[in-house]
Each structure stands twice: as structure tokens, then as C-alpha cells.
């Protein structure tokens with residue numbers, strides 16, 4: 001159960017009710033489910049030092065389970081993450097029926113009763129070469145900064161500096177950015193990470209693909225990082241976008257942290273599954 005002391009801003013409550021087809025919904029908004037899509041780290045799960053140890057907050061996990069169990073005519077659930085897909089399925093523990101996007105859009109899959117269903121990414125020979133060179137460069141950088149380490153993904157390498165000291169962080173980050181650019185690959189700056197991929201993707205493209213796949217009549221998206229801005233940017237009137245935490249955003253709404261994000265998911269579960277949280 002979310003903290004009963006928490007409350008959502010009135011304009012966000014109104015937007016969620018409209019999205020669900022309640023007060024203020026337009027008459028033509030009758031067909032198709034609502035796609036409820038969310039980022040994972042920093043939203044469904046609090047940020048932690050070791051990505052392997054991330055888990056959904058209890059309230060967010062409960063709300064996701066209710067949304068996944070909702071009628072597919074009314075709601076479809078998706079997580080859209082920078083994590084590799086198999087890692088996202090493992091740490092998020094979302095139930096069958098949930099659609100998953102990993103590696104910022106480079107990987108797509110779904111959770112079924114048998115586990116994760118997806119087609120592994122196939123890199124071209126050129127992409128595989130570039131990934132190997134990039135990974136080698138990032139490993140060299142990490143080797144010079146105590147606490148830094150490299151996460152390996154099917155289409156990207158990530159330099160993590162959350163556990164490095166301030167000076168090492170600045171230097172290693174600059175070196176990883178320079179190494180990426182020297183290979184002709186645009187680096188992404190996330191929260192205590194530099195992430196560089198060899199396949200052009202974005203969470204915005206991924207969200208548009210999910211909208212088409214699910215035949216959604218409206219889309220909800222919530223995220224906390226710069227990569228989520230690409231997803232907010234593809235939303236339009238009738239959709240709902242929520243930024244979690246500080247930072248410039250094009251999202252229409254903002255909540256403070258994962259506790260408030262869990263409250264948003266709980267409200268959506270109340271509205272879209274027609275049942276209140278078990279008390």
C-alpha cells in the first residue's frame with residue numbers, strides 16, 4: 001500500500017481519470033486499451049549502487065501486478081528501460097502479459113507464463129566490431145578509476161561511476177565520452193553512467209511501436225532521466241506524461257520520487273482495473 005500521507009496534484013489526478021475514460025474523456029476515446037508504460041530505474045525501483053540489486057518498490061510492484069492482470073481490452077502494461085532485456089525481466093519480476101523494451105529500444109519482448117519471450121538482437125559484422133572496440137575503450141577507462149565498472153549489453157557498453165570518487169568521475173566520464181566520439185558513436189549521459197550504443201534507437205521510437213502494437217487509444221508514460229525525454233516527446237493530446245524527480249522536461253506532469261510514482265501506478269490500477277488495492 002502506498003504511504004497514505006502521499007497525495008497527487010489535482011491536475012495529475014484529473015489527467016489520469018480522463019485517460020482512464022472517466023470524467024472529461026472525449027466520446028471517441030472509447031476503443032482500444034490504455035497503454036501504461038514506465039521506465040524502471042529511478043521510477044519503479046529506487047536507484048541503488050548495484051544495478052543487480054534493484055527491485056520494484058513494494059507499492060509499485062503491487063500496482064504493476066494489478067495492471068498486468070487487467071483486461072487487455074482496457075489496459076496493456078509495458079516497461080521501457082535502458083537495461084538489457086533479460087536483466088529487466090529478472091529484476092522487475094513483472095507478471096505474464098507485460099511487454100518489455102530493453103536497451104533503450106534495441107530489444108523488445110514480452111513476459112509469458114513460460115518466461116521471457118524475445119528474438120535476440122543480431123548485430124552486423126561492423127556493429128559487432130564497433131561494440132568490441134567501444135567495450136575495450138570503456139574497460140581501459142574503468143581500469144583507471146577506482147569504483148568504476150563496465151556493464152555489457154547486446155548493443156551497448158555502459159561506464160558506471162556511481163561508486164567512483166568525484167575527481168575520477170569527472171575524468172573517467174570525459175574519457176568515455178571522448179572514446180565514444182572517436183569511434184563515431186554518440187554517447188548518452190544518464191545518472192552516473194555514460195552509455196554508448198552501436199545501434200540507433202530511442203525510447204520514443206519504442207513507445208510509438210508499442211502504441212501501434214497494442215492499438216492503444218491513449219498512452220501513459222513515466223520516466224526520470226534524459227533518455228525518457230524522447231518518450232515524452234512522442235506523446236500528444238489525450239496522452240499523459242509524468243517526469244519523476246528534478247530536471248528539465250517536456251512532460252506535462254511531475255512527481256517527486258519513486259514513492260509518488262508508485263502512487264500514480266496505484267491510481268491507474270484503481271481506474272483501469274475497476275478494483276481497489278487489497279487492503
Ligand SMILES: O=P(O)(O)OC[C@H]1O[C@H](O[C@H]2O[C@H](CO)[C@@H](O)[C@H](O)[C@H]2O)[C@H](O)[C@@H](O)[C@@H]1O
Nearest residue numbers: 040041047048049051081082083162191192193
Ligand atoms: O531506463 P532505465 O530503466 O531507467 O535504465 C537506465 C539505466 O539503469 C541502470 O543504471 C541506473 O540504475 C542503477 C541501479 O539503481 C544505478 O546504479 C545507476 O547509477 C543508474 O544509472 C542500468 O544499470 C543501466 O544499464 C540503464 O541504462
